[in-house]
Amino acid sequence: MASEQDEVDRIVGAWSAERPDLDFSPMEVLSRVDRLSHHLDRARRDAFRRTDIEPWEWDVLSALRRAGAPYRLSPKQLLQQTLVSSGTMTNRIDRLRERGLVDRSADPxxxxxxLVTLTAEGRTRVDAAITRLIDAESDLLGGMTSSDQKRLGSLLRHLLVSFDGNG
Structure with a gap:
């Protein structure tokens, strides 16, 4: 709908009036992505809070859950999936063990x-969190058709591959 206007339109319009020599099309895309990121961050934090886990805990617990039964990964595998330092991962595993959400054992x-293994309590929490997260993310995308969501997802994938090199 071309008649819809948002805050980014107003910002770009004001800049365009002041600096007509610049192409503001990147700002039209990335300022919206940035604003959406703030909405997503709030929705995620709320979904995790209601499940009594922190966003950093989600990163580790969801990596273990996605691994499939027996929901076990090495610390090195967790590092690769969460992109944190070794010391940070050790601290996170220790804190999750204290909360009874993971177990740590020797690799046979x-x-x-x-090896780090998701406990039954950890699985309960992460399953509840993913359900709440999907509900929250669905609400965020509620103004878009399924077709538009797929098209946007494809466009964003194309952009991310150019950064991540996962082509």
């Missing part, structure tokens, strides 16, 4: 290695 295939 590697004397020096360890």
């Amino acid at each position: 295939d590697d004397r020096r290695g360890a």
Whole structure:
């Protein structure tokens, strides 16, 4: 709907009047992505809060849950999925163990290695969180048709691949 206007339109309009020599089309896209990111962050934090987990806990617990039964990964595998430092991951695993959400055990295939396993309580929390998260994200996209959501997802994937190099 071309008649719809948002705050980004007003900002770009004002800049365009002041600096007609610049192309503000990148701002039209990325300022909206930034604003959407704030809405998504709030929705995620609320979904996690209602499940009594923190966003950083979600990162670890969801990686374990996505691994499938027996919901176990090495700390190195968790590092690769969460993109944090080794020291940070060790701290996170320890804190999740204290809360009873994961167990840590020796890796039977590697004397020096360890395995982190999602506990039943951890699985309950992460399953509740993903349900709340999907509900919240569906609400955020409620103004778009399924077709538009797929098209936007494809366009965003194309953009992200150019950054992540996962082509």
